[in-house]
Amino acid sequence: MENSSKKRIVLVTGATGGLGTAMCKKLLKEGFKVVGNYITPEKAEKWTKQMNAEGFHIDLFHGDVSTFEGAGKMIKEIESKVGAIDTLVNNAGITRDSRLVNMKPDDWYAVINTNLNSVFNCTKHVLDGMIERKFGRIINISSVNGQRGQFGQTNYSAAKAGMHGFTKSLAMEVAKYGVTVNTISPGYIGTDMVMAVPEKVLNQIVAQVPMGRLGGTHEVAHLVSFLASEETSFITGANYSINGGQHVY
Ligand code: CAA
Numbered sequence: 001m002e003n004s005s006k007k008r009i010v011l012v013t014g015a016t017g018g019l020g021t022a023m024c025k026k027l028l029k030e031g032f033k034v035v036g037n038y039i040t041p042e043k044a045e046k047w048t049k050q051m052n053a054e055g056f057h058i059d060l061f062h063g064d065v066s067t068f069e070g071a072g073k074m075i076k077e078i079e080s081k082v083g084a085i086d087t088l089v090n091n092a093g094i095t096r097d098s099r100l101v102n103m104k105p106d107d108w109y110a111v112i113n114t115n116l117n118s119v120f121n122c123t124k125h126v127l128d129g130m131i132e133r134k135f136g137r138i139i140n141i142s143s144v145n146g147q148r149g150q151f152g153q154t155n156y157s158a159a160k161a162g163m164h165g166f167t168k169s170l171a172m173e174v175a176k177y178g179v180t181v182n183t184i185s186p187g188y189i190g191t192d193m194v195m196a197v198p199e200k201v202l203n204q205i206v207a208q209v210p211m212g213r214l215g216g217t218h219e220v221a222h223l224v225s226f227l228a229s230e231e232t233s234f235i236t237g238a239n240y241s242i243n244g245g246q247h248v249y
Contacts, residue, residue, distance in 0.1 A: 009035065012037065013122060015038060015047075015091075021047070021051075024051075025054075027221075030228075035060070036060045047060070063075075065114070067113075068124070075126060089141065092115075096108075097152040100154045108154075111156055111159055115163070116162045136179035142164055144246055147247055147249075167182060171236040180227075182237070187246045187247070205246075219242060
């Protein structure tokens, strides 16, 4: 029998990145209607060609989720062209690593706006509909570095820790409407973002991971599809670590 979750519409922000791509593929395979968000047109064009070649057909929508207006305009467009969003995966994120002594105000604000304020910007535009329809899944992609801190990431760690604070509070507010809100905190996954860390530093980090390796994007995508499913209706306000044992508590 077909699972009713298979007809749900999922929006993945930052879809063209390493984690976003894996999530889109997995959610599509699970039968969801998947729409993705992007910011860089050239990257989106290349991505769509590659995905189509692999047999994945996903509509991409342009929008700068770091602004309230950008997120709102994009979500309105998705709702009019595709339909109401049942599941929102707040995945868009950037790094601007440096020690605070060297950090420029721009590096702080860009990371807070893209990684944390985007969560408010997108959630705010889908929440009323979810409450009305008595169903919703909000999945916030945080980081192990929001849980434990990381040298050189005051901006990123603050944003990622903030995401889970948002998750916990909103989970309480919307539980009675059938809307769940959860956080996923990946460790170091083999994405371009992580591969941009200087090799020597990355080797030191991997040496601290009991599994002795980087995570796979498909491993995080699997957890996203689990939380997006109908059956996880009693899981809310949780923070799922997926880090190969790097941070246990
Ligand atoms: N702990 C303590 N001291 C450290 C340190 C650490 N982890 N790393 C560097 N230092 C020290 C150095 O030994 C050096 O000390 P001395 O001056 O006494 O020799 C000092 O700090 C300066 O080091 P650098 O010259 O390396 O400093 P920098 O300012 O040029 O670079 C950095 C700092 C940009 C933060 C660089 O260390 C770096 O890129 N680190 C990796 C940060 C990281 O893990 N980012 C994750 C990106 S991926 C991601 O975020 C995804 C996810 O969710 C996991």
